[in-house]
Amino acid sequence: MLLDIDSIEFQNAALGEKITDILTEAILEGKFSGGQQLIEQDLQKIFGVSRSPLREAFRILEKRGLVRIIPRKGTFVKTITHKDIEDNFPVRARLEGLAASEAHSKMNEKTVDDLKFELESMKHAAQRIEPKSFWHHHSVFHNIFIEASENQVLIDILYNLRMHSLWYQFSYKYYQEDLNRAYKIHLNIFQKLADPDADNQEIEHLVRNHIEVAFGNFLRYLETQEK
Amino acid sequence: MLLDIDSIEFQNAALGEKITDILTEAILEGKFSGGQQLIEQDLQKIFGVSRSPLREAFRILEKRGLVRIIPRKGTFVKTITHKDIEDNFPVRARLEGLAASEAHSKMNEKTVDDLKFELESMKHAAQRIEPKSFWHHHSVFHNIFIEASENQVLIDILYNLRMHSLWYQFSYKYYQEDLNRAYKIHLNIFQKLADPDADNQEIEHLVRNHIEVAFGNFLRYLETQEK
DNA sequence: GGATTGTAGATTGTCGACAAAATACAGGTG
């Protein structure tokens, strides 16, 4: 008998995990003010569950870096500071560079096709000047080569680091970078990834530089916003 | 009035955190067989606490990468495979390289003194052929420049990556063979870190290469052990 | 007025009990 895998997963997911997903989305969308305490009793009323699954959810959120748990004080939504961003990007730059390098070594036809598809989507979004769509496919493009590295340590760390930048999604919406220029950089990255003769080290530097440049632009953008 | 922050932290530490510390040490020392399930009821009897703090402890252990929690199945001690080590080292190599680079930019007299002290301790341990002592000071040496990077993202990630047990268990045996060589590498790293005119990129490469070489030696050592 | 202390309310920490799911195993069936 055939079964709907997704619904089974959903059934198997404990209450705590479902609440985690809802809270994760809420935090990323900025529905909580930074530094705000998540009161167990309040959330208990909202979700209609006891405190046990809530406390499980808090621990998972802490692992994802979205909240900070202070013993006997409470669970607080993390505020992302300027320094957090400055700390985050250099790490991401090196690890995504490494991911690209390892992905190149393990490249196969399917991954190339997947990357090509997202690249085409980015191209179309850039031509039609649809930033939201562009950044979505841009994010998926990066996810694909990160997964293709098959390095679980890398995949896990970057999952968390990239989630933080999502936190700033609302900022990105108004962040108008030259989409065509960004597309060309990724076209270059794609061509190197798809070329078996390309040099791993060169790919690593290419991706690392791309993120460092994006970081610089982003910081400058934030500074103009803050004034 | 001045207060000892650390002791306050300890008093405030909830049962779950104390249990976490005990279980962390037990896992790192290999007192659980790999893949073994941590049964809540059994640990309940051992520690004389209810299941709530145990479940909290499991979540913290999961965050540290020491166990894996599978919903409705249980909490299992992670087995470290050959692939885990292969995934871990390239990441560590790049991130410790980055940490050294950032530490160099923020170097001050106290940090130089701290590094010098550990380096001297490594020298003495190498001369007296005391691998255990050498490994300890080597680990502290790395911790100092990682902390000196003042990059909290880096510090947190490297704390987890460096925790993994196999490295702890075996490293001092490997270093037995070339303590003096290892000392000279760190003397070189120290001199560059302490020199304000040294090039950041050079330091990054130096530390990265050191870990990659250590990784290669470690893998070869493991292969001889496995046979 | 400013600092200290005491108290009430709010909030997290821990517990034991029950529910739900996974597992182990015995018995049946082809």
Place this chain on the structure above:
DNA sequence: CACCTGTATTTTGTCGACAATCTACAATCC
């Protein structure tokens, strides 16, 4: 004998209640 199937046992998931701690604020003291 291999394969189901139902049942008993084990184990995790959730709950409500109580204890310990923290917080806010008013009363007190200097």
